[in-house]
Amino acid sequence: MKRFTWFNATSLTIGFAFLYLPMIVLVVYSFNASKLVTVWAGFSTQWYVQLFTNSDFAQSALVTLKVGLASASIATILGTMAAYVMIRGGRFFGRTLFSGMIYAPLVMPEVITGLSLLLLFIAIGLNRDAFTIILAHTTFGMCYVSVVVSARLSTFDRSLEEAALDLGCSPLAAFRLVTLPIIAPAVVSGWLLAFTLSLDDLVIASFVSGPGATTLPIQIFSAVRLGVNPEINALSTLMIAIVTIGVVTASLITKYTARRPMDA
């Protein structure tokens, strides 16, 4: 451990201030009694109450949740399958290309992903609603899941699966009884990551959503264009809380499993 120095303390403060000061301001003003966002007029939770009675927000929150759950689940299944094939499938033609291509959407600008999905949906004549958002979110969620799961699988002792086969398991039973329980933490944290990203997403969702399906980020974005009000602050505070819980849980699961000796 480094000793305390004024230089360390200052840089730490400045760094974290950059990261978290805007959020702190937002959270503090969500409890403001005044309707003016820049004037502090005492503590109040009235905006939270108002938020829950606003049917527009409730409606879009429901859509967001539905999209998040569905896309994270599909992405987890597909991503795990992709990771399994990449790590366990042995050498097959184009394997390096494929594993590179799995990572590509992670660095692709969201605008391009969104636009290309939009063009695809129009081309195949798919009506844009919650379903298309689920498809779009599955697409990028899957990449994250496969990255997390393949990291776990690559340190997984192959002989565990062989031992299961040797003791009488069919390949499917070996996966279900041995591989899956061992990689489960990675799968769960992949799911949480995909879910969180789906809740956050504005750019892709605004490309592929239709009139009937507005997600919360879209709702907030359009509301802010008419002017910021404390209700938005309250909503944003709730979203920060949910995302924080998701990310912290995912990283705790990863950390806990990394500490456990898996080669035993």
Added chain:
Amino acid sequence: MIQTELASWDDPETRPLIEFVNVTKRFGDFTAIDNQSLKIYKGEFFALLGPSGCGKTTMMRMLAGFEMPTEGTIRIDGLDVSTVPPNKRAVNMMFQSYALFPHLSVWDNIAFGLRREGKSGQALTARVEEMLRLTRMEKFARRKPHQISGGQRQRVALARSLAKAPKLLLLDEPLGALDKKLRQETQFELMDIQESTGTTFVIVTHDQEEAMTVASRVAVMDEGKLVQVATPDVIYEAPNSIYVADFIGDVSLISGVAKSRVPSDVAPQDSAGGQPSAQQQDTPRQPQPNAFGAWLHDTVFEPVLGARSKSDEQAVEPAQQEDTVTDTVRELPAGGIAIHWADGQDPIIATNADPCLDGKTVNFSIRPEKIGISKARPDALNAFQGKVIDIAYLGHVSTYHVVLTNGLKIMAQVSNTRRISRRSITWEDDVWISFSSTAGVALEH
């Protein structure tokens, strides 16, 4: 080795449990197993021994069903299993990494295979408890694999692989992760368990001591070929090639040209160097300084008077011999070959060698413990002069590295029955090494 009954591998009537018939395994361009045939019998403790990459693990993985032979067939109990998947074979394997399931307790690990068999309730519990008792792991049944020591994991892995009572148990370097002391104990435990369960064990190891200790038969492998398949004593005493001789234990190799010894012509062809021969038995023994006299001369008088005469007329009194092989000249056996290994040196007499080697270049291979070392010329058939350049003290034995007059290095091992302070031979000493006419093996390749 005295055998009252014919061992199963020597009895042509016995049906083998495992049969490799002309098996070849290739991985791409690489040939891991090159057209090999092998029979392993019921109840054997069979060791596949070789350096890494020799194909021993591939042999085992083909038995377990993780690899399919490219050519040839593998039969277990008479049935062709070449293409049977691992979960359909009455074969279990103990993995090198133990491969214990980290999310299951010791108890559930052992029960895993039994549950897949459909066993449950009383039968399951009874079998798991039995396995826990066999491996003395009862106290740890509820622990997870990461909560027990390496030696305990090894025993759980063994219990798990034995639980289904397989016809054949495969052990892949089972003791590799244990320290030496524990490994030796576990070797005897393995032998006991093998004997009490009657299961056929096939063990893969690169540790020749381990293979010699546990196995009833050993197959020495090199580059995808079985070089020699025999009992440990045959592998050690009568290796069939330089490779086997060199791989198992220490060995000194002396290359030379073989001449067959005609039984009537007991004297070696080249007796110019005063080789102890049949004629010599009538020669009266000459007085020879005793150990003190020799020491006195070597240390005090030598610089003044020159080297002490060690001519062969001065034969050694038997009482003065130390650690020499008692193959006296009188009992010189006939037959075998004489190996001419250096100009101006007596040939090595190997009466156990095949006279058909006549005229060929052979490598005479001899184990260090079969060579005696003494300061005075011993009364042995094969005795050569040299100088001690190195002594490796291992506690129970000492290995002397002796350079012969032509520069050849020979190892001689002596049991340290006395305390080291009383050791009479030390660095830079001129010594005689000697061995009997049946101590070594003449190898053609």
